[in-house]
Amino acid sequence: MDRINWPRTRDILICVICVGIIFWASWSILGQFVEAIVILLLSMAVAFLITPAVNFLVRFGAPRLLAALLVYLAVFSLLGWVAYALIASLVQQVGAFSSTITSFAGSVPDRLKSFIDFLENNAHIPATTVDTTIQRVQSPLLDFATSMATNAPNIILLITNVFVQILxxxxxxxYFTLDGKRIRDSLVSIAPKRSLPNVLLFEDALNRVVGNYIRGQLTLAVIVGVCTGLFCVFTGLGNYALICGALAFMFETIPMVGPGLASITPILLSLLLKDPYPRTLILIGLFVALQMVESNVLGPRIVGHAVGLHPVAAILSLLVGAQLFGVFGALLATPIVAAAWVVVASIYRSARGESADQMLARKRAPWQIRRPVERFGRGRGQLSDEEGESSNIDPSSEPSESEPSTEDASNASKTDYSHEMS
Incomplete structure (x- = not known):
């Protein structure tokens, strides 16, 4: 049985506490610039998705500027083609949706009159009481309508602001796609030469976390959008399946409350159409089930597993992020906690005697903490046969106890990353 190295354990705990304090301070300071940070992160996410295609063209000798222009042109052309292909159905469904709301608004007086008659005749409520209640309800409704009319210019400004943010x-x-490698090289060059392997290790882990998080969120959005469309078809709202599915896909980018927001449009449509009650109850039940499955099963497993977090840790990070910073906190909590876990795992491995070069060579997820010391009788710092084969390391080789030279570590790290970052 291994003895516990108390000084090293103390150092690990101090490092973990310091990392937690740094992230808490960062949250507190950066929380005042949420809008700018969200724009920056969205830009980086889009660039992260497009950069592989640009790098693919660059490998064939295309200038990076030309490759970026071609990829962006292709992406926007594809989006335009998809929009054009769906525009007819969307216009038809939006028109049907508008006509449904218009007909419902026209039938409100008759429905209200029948409801008043029901209260007077069956519930034996005096007419004066009903009139007084209606007047009390009318007053806040009129105030709301007046405020909406007054705030119409603000709504126009809000739409303009959203358009500017998208631009x-x-x-x-x-620009991130065009100069991302240059920015990355500039940041890496600032790091001390001795710390270069650790910097490259953290960069690789961060790339995995961000990429897998984006792919996980897109997977969830597709699942929720398809399920919403199928729910509409199943309950007789097939004419509105496309628009409801598209709205659900967009709403799902908001963690935790995505399916709840996605359910609003179908449920309102069901209430506005004829014979609403059986259909509406079925829709509510389906969306409640989808919300529970997405929040407690799919979300933690898909997104949490993608970034290397246990489902419980993913749920807790979402709850804490939402409590501290609202929707944006829930959106950014999972990748930030995953990045913090990468730092903690790297510190732990380093304290256990594994060098950054060995971590790079393992080609394993950095958040999976593996003990490099005396596993099944192997020497210090050795890997298992499976790990040695996956990382092209001879399991029988005994790594030196001495720290590798800075130059060798830097060269090994650069060689390992040359094919990924080009």
Whole structure:
């Protein structure tokens, strides 16, 4: 049985506490610039998705500027083609949706009159009481309508602001795609030469976390969008399946409350159409089940597993992020906690005697803490046969106890990353 190295354990605990304090301070300071940070992160996410295609063209000798322009042109052309292909159905469904709301608004007086008659005749409520209640309800409704009319210019400004933000995301993502490697090289060059392997290790882990998180969120969005469309078809709202599915796909980008927001449109449509009650109850039950499955099963497993977090840790990070910073906190909590876990895992491995070069060579998820010391009779720092084969390391070789030279570590790290970051 191994003895516990108390000084090393103390150092690990101190490092973990320091990392937690740093992240808490970062949350507190950066929380005042949420809008700018969200634009920056969205731009980086778009650039992260497009950069592999640009790098693919660059490998064939295309200039990076030309490759970026071609990829962006292809992406926007594809989006335009998809929008054009769906525009007819969307316009038809939006028109049907508008006509449904209009007909419902026209039938409100008759429905209200029948409801008043029901209260007077069956519930034996005096007419004066009903009139007084209606007047009390009318007053806040009129105030709400007046405020909406007064705030119409603000709504126009809000729409304009959203359009400007989308334009900023497109422009910033283009520059990140074009100069991302240069920015990365500049940041890496600042690091001390001795710390270069650790910097590259953390960069690789962060790339995995961000990429897998984006792919996980897109997977969830597709699942919720398809399920919403199928729910509409199943309950007789097939004419609105496309628009409801598209709205659900967009709402799912908001963690935790995505399916809840996605359910609003189908449920309102069901209430506005004829014979609403059986259909509406079925829809509510389906969306409640979808919300529970998405929040407690799919979300933690897909997104949490993608970034290397246990489902319980993913749920707790979402809850804490939402409590501290609302929707944006829930959106960013999972990747931030995953990145913090990468730092803790790297510190733990380093304290256990594994060098950054060995971690890079393992080609394993950095958040999986593996003991490199005396596993099944192997020497210090040795890997298992499976790990040695996956990382092209001879399991029988005994790594030196001495720390590898800085130059060798840097060269090994650069060689390991040359094919990934080019």
């Amino acid at each position: 900023l995301v497109a422009v910033l993502s283009f």
